[in-house]
Amino acid sequence: MIAETCPTTALKPSVLQRAYRLLWTGEGVSMGRILAWGALVWLVYSALQVAVSGIIPDQDLVPAQVIAGAVHYAPGHPHQIFYARVFNLPSFLAGALWALAPGAWISALRNCLFLFLSAFVPFGAAAVLTRKPAWGHAAAAFGLTELIRRFEGIYPMWFFPDFNSDGHYGTCMAVLIVVLLLAGMWRWGGVFLGLLPAIHPTMAIIVWPWSVCYLFFACRRMTPGERRRLALSILAGLALCAALALVIYATVPKTVPAAPYDAQANGPLIYRQFTAVTDYHRRLPVLLSYGYLVNPVALFALLAVLAWKPRSQSAAEVPDRHAHWLLLLGGMIWALVYGAQLLRIVTGSLPVPLQISMPGRFSNLSALLLIPLAVAAISRVRQAPVVLTALLLVQVIFTPLSHDRLAHHFAFVVLGAAFASCVAEYRREPKFRMLALLAAGAVAASLVILYFTEAERAVMLFLAGFVVCLMVASSRRLSLPSWSAPVSCALAILISIPTVSAWDAWGRQRFDAWYRVSPYDRQLSAWLRAHAAPNEPVLPPISPPSELEAKIAQPVLMEAETLYLMTYMPSLAPVIGSMTRDLYGIDYADPAQIRRISVNGRVPTGAPAWLAAWRSRTREDWQALGRKYSFRLILSPTQTPLALTAVLPGPVWTLYRID
Numbered sequence: 057m058i059a060e061t062c063p064t065t066a067l068k069p070s071v072l073q074r075a076y077r078l079l080w081t082g083e084g085v086s087m088g089r090i091l092a093w094g095a096l097v098w099l100v101y102s103a104l105q106v107a108v109s110g111i112i113p114d115q116d117l118v119p120a121q122v123i124a125g126a127v128h129y130a131p132g133h134p135h136q137i138f139y140a141r142v143f144n145l146p147s148f149l150a151g152a153l154w155a156l157a158p159g160a161w162i163s164a165l166r167n168c169l170f171l172f173l174s175a176f177v178p179f180g181a182a183a184v185l186t187r188k189p190a191w192g193h194a195a196a197a198f199g200l201t202e203l204i205r206r207f208e209g210i211y212p213m214w215f216f217p218d219f220n221s222d223g224h225y226g227t228c229m230a231v232l233i234v235v236l237l238l239a240g241m242w243r244w245g246g247v248f249l250g251l252l253p254a255i256h257p258t259m260a261i262i263v264w265p266w267s268v269c270y271l272f273f274a275c276r277r278m279t280p281g282e283r284r285r286l287a288l289s290i291l292a293g294l295a296l297c298a299a300l301a302l303v304i305y306a307t308v309p310k311t312v313p314a315a316p317y318d319a320q321a322n323g324p325l326i327y328r329q330f331t332a333v334t335d336y337h338r339r340l341p342v343l344l345s346y347g348y349l350v351n352p353v354a355l356f357a358l359l360a361v362l363a364w365k366p367r368s369q370s371a372a373e374v375p376d377r378h379a380h381w382l383l384l385l386g387g388m389i390w391a392l393v394y395g396a397q398l399l400r401i402v403t404g405s406l407p408v409p410l411q412i413s414m415p416g417r418f419s420n421l422s423a424l425l426l427i428p429l430a431v432a433a434i435s436r437v438r439q440a441p442v443v444l445t446a447l448l449l450v451q452v453i454f455t456p457l458s459h460d461r462l463a464h465h466f467a468f469v470v471l472g473a474a475f476a477s478c479v480a481e482y483r484r485e486p487k488f489r490m491l492a493l494l495a496a497g498a499v500a501a502s503l504v505i506l507y508f509t510e511a512e513r514a515v516m517l518f519l520a521g522f523v524v525c526l527m528v529a530s531s532r533r534l535s536l537p538s539w540s541a542p543v544s545c546a547l548a549i550l551i552s553i554p555t556v557s558a559w560d561a562w563g564r565q566r567f568d569a570w571y572r573v574s575p576y577d578r579q580l581s582a583w584l585r586a587h588a589a590p591n592e593p594v595l596p597p598i599s600p601p602s603e604l605e606a607k608i609a610q611p612v613l614m615e616a617e618t619l620y621l622m623t624y625m626p627s628l629a630p631v632i633g634s635m636t637r638d639l640y641g642i643d644y645a646d647p648a649q650i651r652r653i654s655v656n657g658r659v660p661t662g663a664p665a666w667l668a669a670w671r672s673r674t675r676e677d678w679q680a681l682g683r684k685y686s687f688r689l690i691l692s693p694t695q696t697p698l699a700l701t702a703v704l705p706g707p708v709w710t711l712y713r714i715d
Contacts, residue, residue, distance in 0.1 A: 080189060087183075091236075094176065105556065116166065118135075120151040123139065126155075134622075137313075138628065145296070176232070181195065181235050181425060182427075184378060185378055185428060190444075190541065192428075194541075197549050198431070199427060200548065202214075207426060209347035210337055211416065213424075216556060227420050231424045233252065234263065234266065246288075246290040251293035251297060262389060322645045323626065326622070326632070335623060337416070344506060344509050350503060355425060359379050359429065389418050412624055443473055443528055448544035455548070476523070476526035503515035583711065590610075592687070592689065593611045596615055599662040642665060678699070694706060
């Protein structure tokens with residue numbers, strides 16, 4: 057009778073206990089709630105980090121201003137043609153926001169989204185693989201050191217916000233779709249799967265075939281209601297793609313290119329020359345590198361030890377076959393990367409559609425999975441909380457002391473710890489212990505190759521992480537309080553906020569001064585409002601980058617991004633090649649000149665040749681160009697003075713006027 061009359065409220069867990077389960081242990085919490093609460097945590101972190109570190113202008117401000125009609129270009133100008141037709145939903149959303157209320161807040165939103173995807177994708181991958189939010193937060197926390205950049209390919213990878221964001225969104229969304237489908241989040245996974253072409257079309261090359269394979273088998277285990285939700289979600293995403301296509305068709309300017317933007321140069325030759333000697337993203341991948349040697353070896357080695365487990369383990373201990381499906385994904389990624397490279401070597405070129413997709417960039421999908429897979433491997437061993445705490449404390453100590461070294465070296469320590477955990481886990485299973493040792497040996501061998509060919513010493517860090525973690529993971533007596541791991545994880549997250557902010561102030565790494573709105577940019581904006589027409593173009597240099605339009609909403613005659621437009625729309629090659637010849641003195645239609653100015657077969661946008669013509673031009677030369685392209689303002693590096701009237705000098709930039 058006493059037990060029946062006792063209040064049951066006393067048996068309810070406290071708020072802290074519920075939060076601990078939701079955010080750390082995941083005990084009794086569905087995967088949907090784990091991902092939702094993890095998304096909330098990393099969304100709050102992203103907003104706080106951007107608020108402390110400041111806003112970086114986003115590349116989609118350029119098409120947004122054109123789409124919204126805030127910046128106008130002459131008929132036939134590459135910006136007027138391309139940005140109004142670009143099949144990119146984020147650009148049109150940014151354009152709608154600009155039309156609603158122009159300002160830096162749009163870049164702030166995109167910065168938050170950039171950082172959120174950087175953190176949430178590894179969180180989600182690790183949480184789905186382990187079914188515990190703790191390991192998801194650990195994977196995201198490790199990412200704060202930017203360790204994944206050690207495995208980037210010819211297309212760069214970032215963690216914290218950068219001016220160049222579209223490629224980052226596409227890469228993260230591709231992996232996120234895979235994670236959501238593996239987690240059984242059919243509604244969100246289906247919507248993003250259908251919407252993927254409008255977010256980043258080339259990512260569908262990998263994600264759609266993989267999804268067809270996965271859903272073919274997954275549908276057999278789904279209820280009719282789940283199948284209906286998935287189908288409707290995919291259709292909703294595809295419908296949004298169709299709606300975007302209709303908007304583009306209805307709003308694209310119906311204009312005919314006018315001189316000088318009606319050039320009829322040798323477009324195919326210009327396109328080939330540019331992609332061969334200047335285009336950074338379409339170079340042949342360097343096989344002896346972290347991105348194209350260690351990356352695939354580590355991916356398949358980790359998947360091997362995660363996909364096959366002893367039959368002696370109980371069903372409760374054996375996770376779903378997520379690792380097997382990730383193995384299929386990895387095989388598709390690297391078949392495309394290496395297959396395209398082989399085709400290019402054999403034939404000398406790639407078909408234009410494949411060239412546009414940048415096959416080498418897909419290696420970054422593989423790189424995004426490395427840390428979540430490593431964390432999942434660590435989570436299996438009994439001493440996993442001790443290993444996790446030790447790694448996080450290393451991060452806490454070295455983040456403020458030497459973030460650069462941590463970013464360069466920490467990934468290999470984590471990988472070493474992951475394979476050591478697998479070896480320790482299978483100490484009573486000789487067959488699988490040997491598999492773990494062979495997997496670790498394969499990664500070590502790839503690092504040894506780089507040691508002898510590139511003088512890279514990462515193998516020592518890998519072995520150090522392996523040996524130390526093996527000792528810790530094999531110990532039966534070593535233990536730590538249960539609060540040590542979550543506290544160390546929280547410290548690693550919190551310490552990154554002031555550290556990244558200070559790191560930004562020093563102007564290091566990704567926080568390059570060129571991409572920030574400087575006091576001079578504000579002075580320049582004020583001068584243009586007072587002395588120039590709203591749509592009067594300014595000619596900046598190709599390098600260093602000015603990102604002028606994104607900062608001050610003023611049309612630019614040409615910039616580095618203009619060159620790359622032809623790689624997505626080859627029909628623009630004639631006019632872009634002609635502009636490049638006239639404005640910068642680089643003629644891609646003249647192979648002899650390209651050979652003469654190239655260094656090791658390359659003419660990167662940062663080469664001195666891009667400013668050589670500016671230094672030698674007379675006032676009369678500039679006047680002739682000004683008449684042809686209807687411009688009178690040139691922004692030049694202060695260290696490159698021009699034979700013109702300086703109207704707004706500055707420490708980095710100087711604005712000149714053609715009289």
